[in-house]
Amino acid sequence: MPTYHQPPPAQPDEYTPRRNPRPPRPRPDEYGIRPGDIAKYGGIAVVVLLVASAIFVWFFCRIQVQKGQFVPLLRKTGLEMSNDDILAPDPTFKGPQFEVLTEGRHFRNPYTWHWPGALDATVIPQGKVGVLIRRYGLPLELGQVVTADPNQKGILPEQYNPGRYYLNQWEYAVELLPMVKIEPGYRGVVTKMVGTPAANPNVFVVAKGERGTQPFLLPSGTFPGYSNKYVYKVTPIDVRSQKFEMSKEYGITFPSKYGFDIRVEGTIEWAPDLDKLPELFVKYVDEKDLLESGGIANIQRKVILPHARSYFRLVGGQYRAVDYITGDTRLHVQKEVERRLGESCAEQGVVIRSFVIRATEPPRQIREQYERREIAQREIDRFEKEIETEIGNVIMVGATPKLDKDAKPLLDERGDPVFEGGTPKKDAHGEVAREGGRLAKVIQERQKDRESKYGEVRGGIVGLIRDAERYEKVEIIKAERDKGVAEINLEAAKDKAAQALAKGQAQAEVTVMKHRAEAQAVQAKIAAFTTGELYAEYQLITKFAPGVRQILSNTDGLFAKLFERFAKIGPTTKPAGK
Numbered sequence: 001m002p003t004y005h006q007p008p009p010a011q012p013d014e015y016t017p018r019r020n021p022r023p024p025r026p027r028p029d030e031y032g033i034r035p036g037d038i039a040k041y042g043g044i045a046v047v048v049l050l051v052a053s054a055i056f057v058w059f060f061c062r063i064q065v066q067k068g069q070f071v072p073l074l075r076k077t078g079l080e081m082s083n084d085d086i087l088a089p090d091p092t093f094k095g096p097q098f099e100v101l102t103e104g105r106h107f108r109n110p111y112t113w114h115w116p117g118a119l120d121a122t123v124i125p126q127g128k129v130g131v132l133i134r135r136y137g138l139p140l141e142l143g144q145v146v147t148a149d150p151n152q153k154g155i156l157p158e159q160y161n162p163g164r165y166y167l168n169q170w171e172y173a174v175e176l177l178p179m180v181k182i183e184p185g186y187r188g189v190v191t192k193m194v195g196t197p198a199a200n201p202n203v204f205v206v207a208k209g210e211r212g213t214q215p216f217l218l219p220s221g222t223f224p225g226y227s228n229k230y231v232y233k234v235t236p237i238d239v240r241s242q243k244f245e246m247s248k249e250y251g252i253t254f255p256s257k258y259g260f261d262i263r264v265e266g267t268i269e270w271a272p273d274l275d276k277l278p279e280l281f282v283k284y285v286d287e288k289d290l291l292e293s294g295g296i297a298n299i300q301r302k303v304i305l306p307h308a309r310s311y312f313r314l315v316g317g318q319y320r321a322v323d324y325i326t327g328d329t330r331l332h333v334q335k336e337v338e339r340r341l342g343e344s345c346a347e348q349g350v351v352i353r354s355f356v357i358r359a360t361e362p363p364r365q366i367r368e369q370y371e372r373r374e375i376a377q378r379e380i381d382r383f384e385k386e387i388e389t390e391i392g393n394v395i396m397v398g399a400t401p402k403l404d405k406d407a408k409p410l411l412d413e414r415g416d417p418v419f420e421g422g423t424p425k426k427d428a429h430g431e432v433a434r435e436g437g438r439l440a441k442v443i444q445e446r447q448k449d450r451e452s453k454y455g456e457v458r459g460g461i462v463g464l465i466r467d468a469e470r471y472e473k474v475e476i477i478k479a480e481r482d483k484g485v486a487e488i489n490l491e492a493a494k495d496k497a498a499q500a501l502a503k504g505q506a507q508a509e510v511t512v513m514k515h516r517a518e519a520q521a522v523q524a525k526i527a528a529f530t531t532g533e534l535y536a537e538y539q540l541i542t543k544f545a546p547g548v549r550q551i552l553s554n555t556d557g558l559f560a561k562l563f564e565r566f567a568k569i570g571p572t573t574k575p576a577g578k
Contacts (some may be wrong), residue, residue, distance in 0.1 A: 022497040027439060063106040069118040070166040071101040077112050086136040087170060098172040122165045122174050127181075129227040130160035145194050153522045157194070159228045167446040180223045180232075185240045187274065188218030189281045190226060191233040213282050217274060237272065237281060237295055241353060244268040246308065254313045254364075260321040263361040264312060266334075268304060269354040270339075276349030283348075307344045311337045321362040325370045330357050348535055396424060 065071050078094035088095045101115070108115065124130040137153035146157045160174075167174060182188045191213050200207035206212035218226065218234060226232040246252060247265045256262050272280055284302050285295035315336045323329035338355035345352050361367075399419035401409045410418040522535075529535040 030446075032215075032249045045568055057107060060110050061107045063101055063115060065101050065103050065106065065118055065138045067103050068121050068123075068164065069103070070121055071106075071115050071118050072095040072168055072170060073099055073101065073108070074114040074116070075112060076114050098171060100166055100168045101320060102166050119169065122167045124160055124162045124165070124174075124176065127179050128162065128176045129179050129224050131175045131177055131228050131230065132156045132158075132160065132167070133175065135171060135173060153446055155230050157228065157231050159223050159224060168545060177227055177229055179225045180218070180234045180237055182218050182220045182223070182234075184220045185238060186220065186236040187239050187277060188223070188226075188236055189237070189278055190214040190216065190218060192231065193229075193233055194231055204279045213278050215278060217277060231500060235281065235285075235290065235295070237277060237285075239272055239274060239277070241269055241271045244270060246305070247358075250305060252309050252312050254309070254316050256324075257317060257319055258321070258322040260363045261499070262316065262321055262324060262363075262368065264316070264357055264360075265359045266355060266357040268308070268352065270300075270304060270345070271351050271353060272299070273346065273349045274353050280349035303348050303350050304341070304352075307341050308337065311340045311344075315340070322370055324360045324362050325367060325374075330360055333357070396421075405573050 063071055074096055075088060075091065075094040078092050081088055081093050081095045085093075086096070088097050091099070098475070122130065132512075133155050134147065134153045137147075137151050138149070140147065140154045144154075147153070159177075165174075180188065192209075192211050195209065195211040198210045198212050200206075204213065205215050223234070227232050245252075245267055251263055251265050253261055253263045278301065280303075281295065284298045286298065289295055289298040312333075316333050316352045319329050319333065334355060334357045338352065341355060350421035367425055396419055399421050402418045402420045404410055406555055426471060524533045526532050529538060
């Protein structure tokens with residue numbers, strides 16, 4: 001809609017009388033106050049007071065707390081606290097209050113309350129817990145470590161998990177502790193530091209909940225509930241298989257049957273028994289051992305090594321020193337010590353999984369003597385093997401293979417089966433029969449080679465003979481074939497000659513007959529002309545005359561004489577009847 005501006009109303013001039021004259025103002029009273037001034041100025045005062053109160057409340061009473069912060073309160077007026085109080089028992093007392101102002105907008109009277117600057121909330125990061133220490137309350141009893149009553153001051157048994165907490169710093173102090181974490185392959189031994197004393201103080205592991213080492217283990221994982229170090233102590237123990245190397249200072253020396261010292265080095269694979277691990281931990285593990293080896297070294301030195309030494313003296317001392325150089329004595333000792341060691345250590349909470357003797361060291365004089373004897377024996381065995389290699393092994397009749405404890409055939413150094421029993425086999429000459437052997441193989445190979453060469457020569461001769469026979473047969477066949485062809489050609493030549501002769505005779509006869517016929521015809525013509533000369537002349541003239549058109553010649557000479565006779569002859573007359 002368009003806006004239309006109205007003209008201002010006309011102003012009355014001074015001579016124009018007022019239509020609504022203003023009523024006369026009332027006169028002030030004896031105090032100078034006119035009626036209505038009280039309401040007017042009272043309203044203004046109220047408005048000013050409200051505005052001032054709003055400004056005062058907004059700018060002086062407002063407390064704006066940002067996110068992640070809080071503001072503690074201190075009351076300036078109220079009842080007096082006692083000297084033993086750190087915080088005001090309730091809001092009617094002056095001094096530090098239990099209440100804190102968290103995120104948001106709050107209003108407090110600055111005359112009654114005082115608030116310092118905003119403080120950051122307590123943040124407990126991941127992987128840690130918070131342990132609260134109460135600053136106020138009744139003191140702890142003698143021997144008490146953590147609080148057992150909400151009215152006592154001191155360490156609280158509960159822990160605060162990761163997160164943000166608005167804790168009054170006048171009321172609590174916070175100590176951040178690492179969260180208990182048990183890695184894979186480990187178990188946690190729990191020791192409760194506070195609580196009810198054990199009903200039986202003469203045991204290594206107490207009942208669950210009593211003060212002392214607990215009868216359970218913590219598996220792999222994270223446990224915030226056991227992270228308060230003032231309440232629980234959790235010790236991670238490696239429960240994987242361990243190897244105890246009995247060498248150097250841990251090597252075992254024991255006397256043999258006749259008093260010679262024998263030193264043994266070996267390897268023991270073991271692991272703690274999970275059911276008895278708490279008791280094993282209390283008995284043998286100390287703080288120094290935990291720092292150096294995680295509790296493993298003390299178990300090896302105080303449990304495994306003493307038992308191993310005693311059983312080596314009991315079992316290993318039953319054999320001579322030489323038995324540890326030759327034979328399978330070491331294997332028997334190893335198995336027996338492993339069996340006894342496993343039984344004894346199992347009672348202590350240690351599981352022996354395997355035991356291997358890696359080396360034994362008898363006295364040097366005995367070792368050298370038997371080394372020389374062993375070398376000589378090996379030389380003898382080597383020579384015998386070489387002889388057997390050269391001439392072959394004796395063939396035994398009725399021998400059976402020797403078996404080990406697992407019913408498998410025993411093999412010698414060359415990998416051949418070992419036989420026992422039986423009698424040597426005799427050959428055709430009454431000698432001991434042998435099989436194998438390098439010489440026999442060489443003779444057999446040479447014989448095979450010679451026979452092979454003989455066979456090749458024989459094969460060549462036979463081949464040549466066969467080739468000669470085949471060549472002879474072929475040549476004979478070729479000669480017979482050529483003879484047959486020659487005979488055939490001879491017969492053909494004879495036939496051809498006879499044919500040519502017959503043909504020649506026939507042609508001769510035809511020629512003779514033809515000439516006879518021609519001669520008879522000529523004779524007949526000659527007879528007609530009476531003489532032969534006339535007939536010859538006639539023939540000459542008949543052949544020559546058709547081609548003569550004009551003769552230019554003189555009358556002399558031979559050629560003229562030829563035609564001179566025809567000039568004398570008159571016209572030819574046809575015979576009668578023609």
